[in-house]
Amino acid sequence: MTRESVRAAHLGELDTPCLLLDEPRMMANIERLKSRMARLGVGLRPHLKTPKSIEVARRLMASPEGPATVSTLQEAEQFAQAGVRDILYAVGISASKLDRVLALRAGGADLTVVVDSLAAAQAVAERSRAAHYRIPALIEVDCDGHRAGVNPANTELLVSIGRALHEGGAELRGVMTHAGESYNARDVEAIRAMAEQERRAAVDCAEALRGAGLPCPIVSVGSTPTAMYAENLDGVTEVRAGVFVFFDLVMAGLGVCEQDDIALSVLTTVIGHQPEKGWILVDAGWMAMSRDRGTARQPVDQYYGVVCDMEGRPMGDLVLKETNQEQGILMLRPGSQAALPDLPLGTRVRVLPNHACATGAQHDAYQVVRGESPLVVASWERFRGW
Amino acid sequence: MTRESVRAAHLGELDTPCLLLDEPRMMANIERLKSRMARLGVGLRPHLKTPKSIEVARRLMASPEGPATVSTLQEAEQFAQAGVRDILYAVGISASKLDRVLALRAGGADLTVVVDSLAAAQAVAERSRAAHYRIPALIEVDCDGHRAGVNPANTELLVSIGRALHEGGAELRGVMTHAGESYNARDVEAIRAMAEQERRAAVDCAEALRGAGLPCPIVSVGSTPTAMYAENLDGVTEVRAGVFVFFDLVMAGLGVCEQDDIALSVLTTVIGHQPEKGWILVDAGWMAMSRDRGTARQPVDQYYGVVCDMEGRPMGDLVLKETNQEQGILMLRPGSQAALPDLPLGTRVRVLPNHACATGAQHDAYQVVRGESPLVVASWERFRGW
Numbered sequence: 001m002t003r004e005s006v007r008a009a010h011l012g013e014l015d016t017p018c019l020l021l022d023e024p025r026m027m028a029n030i031e032r033l034k035s036r037m038a039r040l041g042v043g044l045r046p047h048l049k050t051p052k053s054i055e056v057a058r059r060l061m062a063s064p065e066g067p068a069t070v071s072t073l074q075e076a077e078q079f080a081q082a083g084v085r086d087i088l089y090a091v092g093i094s095a096s097k098l099d100r101v102l103a104l105r106a107g108g109a110d111l112t113v114v115v116d117s118l119a120a121a122q123a124v125a126e127r128s129r130a131a132h133y134r135i136p137a138l139i140e141v142d143c144d145g146h147r148a149g150v151n152p153a154n155t156e157l158l159v160s161i162g163r164a165l166h167e168g169g170a171e172l173r174g175v176m177t178h179a180g181e182s183y184n185a186r187d188v189e190a191i192r193a194m195a196e197q198e199r200r201a202a203v204d205c206a207e208a209l210r211g212a213g214l215p216c217p218i219v220s221v222g223s224t225p226t227a228m229y230a231e232n233l234d235g236v237t238e239v240r241a242g243v244f245v246f247f248d249l250v251m252a253g254l255g256v257c258e259q260d261d262i263a264l265s266v267l268t269t270v271i272g273h274q275p276e277k278g279w280i281l282v283d284a285g286w287m288a289m290s291r292d293r294g295t296a297r298q299p300v301d302q303y304y305g306v307v308c309d310m311e312g313r314p315m316g317d318l319v320l321k322e323t324n325q326e327q328g329i330l331m332l333r334p335g336s337q338a339a340l341p342d343l344p345l346g347t348r349v350r351v352l353p354n355h356a357c358a359t360g361a362q363h364d365a366y367q368v369v370r371g372e373s374p375l376v377v378a379s380w381e382r383f384r385g386w
Numbered sequence: 387m388t389r390e391s392v393r394a395a396h397l398g399e400l401d402t403p404c405l406l407l408d409e410p411r412m413m414a415n416i417e418r419l420k421s422r423m424a425r426l427g428v429g430l431r432p433h434l435k436t437p438k439s440i441e442v443a444r445r446l447m448a449s450p451e452g453p454a455t456v457s458t459l460q461e462a463e464q465f466a467q468a469g470v471r472d473i474l475y476a477v478g479i480s481a482s483k484l485d486r487v488l489a490l491r492a493g494g495a496d497l498t499v500v501v502d503s504l505a506a507a508q509a510v511a512e513r514s515r516a517a518h519y520r521i522p523a524l525i526e527v528d529c530d531g532h533r534a535g536v537n538p539a540n541t542e543l544l545v546s547i548g549r550a551l552h553e554g555g556a557e558l559r560g561v562m563t564h565a566g567e568s569y570n571a572r573d574v575e576a577i578r579a580m581a582e583q584e585r586r587a588a589v590d591c592a593e594a595l596r597g598a599g600l601p602c603p604i605v606s607v608g609s610t611p612t613a614m615y616a617e618n619l620d621g622v623t624e625v626r627a628g629v630f631v632f633f634d635l636v637m638a639g640l641g642v643c644e645q646d647d648i649a650l651s652v653l654t655t656v657i658g659h660q661p662e663k664g665w666i667l668v669d670a671g672w673m674a675m676s677r678d679r680g681t682a683r684q685p686v687d688q689y690y691g692v693v694c695d696m697e698g699r700p701m702g703d704l705v706l707k708e709t710n711q712e713q714g715i716l717m718l719r720p721g722s723q724a725a726l727p728d729l730p731l732g733t734r735v736r737v738l739p740n741h742a743c744a745t746g747a748q749h750d751a752y753q754v755v756r757g758e759s760p761l762v763v764a765s766w767e768r769f770r771g772w
Contacts, residue, residue, distance in 0.1 A: 071712040092657040271478040291677035326457040
């Protein structure tokens with residue numbers, strides 16, 4: 001799974017479509033967030049649902065053993081097999097998944113689960129008692145109404161869940177929250193405010209648990225936007241973020257990164273022209289890009305992606321405007337006064353993705369590139385499934 | 387790749403999320419279109435981009451050797467390895483893919499490629515001469531302005547492409563077209579009109595080629611909507627269709643099938659509740675469903691899918707309204723007067739997909755189910771990539 005087969009090929013030699021990973025950009029993205037976290041005095045627990053690759057994970061994590069965040073038990077199993085030990089499974093646990101959780105822990109992984117209801121806490125506690133083993137759990141808190149989690153104002157429920165875990169035979173490890181609404185922020189000021197709201201919700205809940213005599217060693221927050229703009233993380237013990245490792249057009253549209261920071265692109269070949277319609281057809285459709293249209297609700301719609309040349313420079317107003325399963329249509333942005341570039345049959349271009357997690361998931365490997373005239377220096381496998 | 391591991395499990399025993407395939411519904415869908423084609427006197431060349439599974443392909447094709455349509459060379463290679471011989475690669479060919487085309491043909495597959503420009507025809511002819519081997523090609527015709535293809539009114543260009551193939555050393559096999567706009571039709575009458583327009587364009591182009599003294603043995607048309615509603619296929623030699631094997635909510639919204647015909651669903655488990663918001667959280671997010679929102683532009687928006695019970699019966703107004711990567715939110719349709727059903731933690735439901743091709747592509751296997759209290763009778767692998 002972790003083999004690195006050095007190829008040193010030119011982009012023209014690759015089969016298309018395929019997924020390119022600009023390693024220097026990725027390393028710069030990692031360093032940027034790591035230094036931020038160091039300045040704020042908080043550890044990073046990177047979310048590995050974005051890369052799903054042990055090669056990327058090793059460059060992301062503080063140590064080969066973690067810490068790490070995952071979104072599926074498949075990710076937990078793959079990373080555990082590759083030596084990662086400190087893993088948070090950050091999606092609400094269901095009783096039917098506890099066998100796999102116990103198997104992972106028996107294999108040496110320190111896997112923590114998440115609950116946000118009394119029923120889930122009781123199920124984890126019950127299974128802990130049956131297994132004579134304290135399964136560690138965080139309580140998820142809903143800091144912004146975006147998704148799952150206990151309402152942080154509902155201290156009574158929070159403490160009941162804490163007690164059900166702690167007194168029921170499981171291990172109460174703390175609280176976690178995720179400012180998912182930060183993806184819909186309109187500007188950086190709004191993101192800063194969300195970061196503080198996220199911190200406040202987590203810290204308040206941690207204090208409520210401690211005030212009730214319950215343990216709460218971990219106070220976990222995070223999303224890429226809030227991690228990039230938080231100014232104060234007092235009381236927080238760790239930050240989770242995933243998409244920052246590659247960034248994407250949604251993040252650039254939010255102002256969280258520049259387009260030049262985006263480390264992922266899809267390499268595609270021109271396969272046809274419909275000059276009277278202003279169309280250039282390529283062999284990357286929605287199968288290669290995903291159906292994610294996350295920039296559609298942003299001020300600048302990037303359609304299925306921004307088109308760049310082989311060196312990664314955006315080609316003016318050219319976008320991947322429409323897609324079929326295995327065919328895409330490059331067009332100028334609506335209203336553009338530019339001339340359609342002349343891209344003969346066989347020309348290759350790179351398309352920056354709307355959403356790195358979704359586009360990455362369509363591919364089984366990263367073709368790792370470096371340099372201004374990029375060379376493919378490695379191929380790193382990705383995994384998937386549940 | 388083709389192993390069938392009999393499990394006879396109940397749905398409650400499966401890890402979730404996973405992809406269910408209702409085999410009796412699939413077989414009925416196949417029989418329905420096959421009898422239609424038989425009545426119209428035309429052969430079916432099923433599009434295997436939808437199933438990407440040899441087990442499904444064998445149930446779809448007229449014989450174990452085909453004929454079949456594919457959308458990637460990866461599909462061609464996988465199916466050729468499993469014994470399929472008569473394969474049409476229905477996306478415009480690029481010169482860089484001709485090595486793999488020649489390797490497939492050398493291995494015994496009768497693979498046909500598609501061109502829609504003089505430049506592409508010349509590239510195929512040139513490679514044929516260099517290889518001392520006539521690569522067979524169809525000319526793509528654009529019957530509805532939807533995608534690629536020669537404008538059928540441009541007889542001059544069509545004949546030039548035909549000559550470039552035939553006289554240049556390749557094998558001109560005929561013409562093909564695809565009424566992609568039929569997916570946007572508003573009613574069945576519009577689909578019938580599009581079927582006739584699709585037939586007319588292909589037959590007219592075939593006649594133009596023959597009138598110029600060129601061969602045109604194959605006249606290939608197709609899309610699931612037009613295949614289901616065409617009333618006259620005179621002059622057509624084969625019909626291509628893919629999604630009909632499973633159907634989906636987009637096809638049901640078009641009136642091309644009933645919801646009861648949909649053979650694919652995603653099995654998911656309830657992992658949380660936010661009662662004050664009317665939310666039920668499940669472990670199927672966009673990773674399990676895909677980001678396809680094809681019903682958003684139809685009269686009835688089905689969001690990320692219609693929620694059914696374990697037996698496959700729709701649960702009133704419950705839909706998969708929103709998704710995160712590994713989490714989905716079930717809600718009542720906006721405006722519904724129904725009460726939110728009581729689905730305790732651990733309850734399992736099935737979600738019908740918007741687009742079978744896109745949802746299928748998120749999974750590595752079909753869990754094949756039969757019966758009113760469904761049992762899992764087999765697991766069939768899917769493949770992917772390019």
